[in-house]
Amino acid sequence: MGMYDYFASHALISDQSLSEIHKYCFSPNATSDLKCYNATITATSTLNQHMDIYNIYAPVCTNRNLTSRPKRYATDPCIDYYVDAYLNRPDVQKALHANVTKLDHVWQGCSSGLTNWVDYSSTSIPQLKELMASGTRVWVFSGDIDGRLPFTSNLYSLKTMKLKVKTPWHPWLINQEVGGYTEVYEGNLTFATVRGAGHTVPSYEPRRALALISHFLNGNPLPFSSKD
CATH class of the missing domain: 3.40.50.11320 (Rossmann fold)
Known part of the structure; x- marks a missing residue:
């Protein structure tokens, strides 16, 4: 809920969208997972495509070419792509003694290969x-x-x-x-x-x-x- 309240307070989603999200996702009478899903997807669909949700005022990465010279920002918006490429290099993994079992998927900061991971706490x-x-x-x-x-x-x-x-x-x-x-x-x-x-x-x-x-x-x- 804090995330969607934050979006609304920073003019990233409408008051109407926030009201629907509260109604269908967080109210004591919320009973429809589908309505909750649709409300959140409708509200946030453009956020993930056209902005960096991890820094809402930062520029986004528009050129993922690792060999091109990026524009100089205080923080390079393409840095995640450099890290992924570097840590998937065979020589780097060998030096780190990583991926010794030769996994069938690449290393990612937030891995899409771990689809059934449930060993985590819901709150700290x-x-x-x-x-x-x-x-x-x-x-x-x-x-x-x-x-x-x-x-x-x-x-x-x-x-x-x-x-x-x-x-x-x-x-x-x-x-x-x-x-x-x-x-x-x-x-x-x-x-x-x-x-x-x-x-x-x-x-x-x-x-x-x-x-x-x-x-x-x-x-x-x-x-x-x-x-x-």
Whole structure:
């Protein structure tokens, strides 16, 4: 639900589409899987074709020719194709001692060859609770222009944990500008966004990502001022 709410709040789908998705997919009275499917497909069909859902403001890859010189963006939109090609080279796989069984499909970041994989959890909340119960500091963060795993979904998940707010929502700063927003909860859990970052935060905002991880490793809260 957080993903579709994010789409609507960023003008990627219509209010009507969002209303139908809520009605057919997430309401207590939702009974039709087909209506839910049709509503989501109708709303998002153009998103997957013409934009990078992992960074809704990034350019898309328009030339998958690995030998051509790409235009220089802060992050190359074609990088996934380079990675796939590199990791499927026989010499690279040999050096990594990978694919020794000679699989009948190529390596992919999100493999279409694993069609029956069911060994995964539907939520990571039990793991978060376990870490918090042991006294471990937990930080959950999101790039604020990631449409695939948006900050709204993370916030909705954390809300189900019914945690008390220790430090209310506020901007955190780096180099005298907003690096993102954060909220701290009792139980040693911090939620943070990274402004201008997509799905893989360091790829899009390396300086802000470094600030985030540095404060976490040092055991310090995200800074209220650029001097912190």
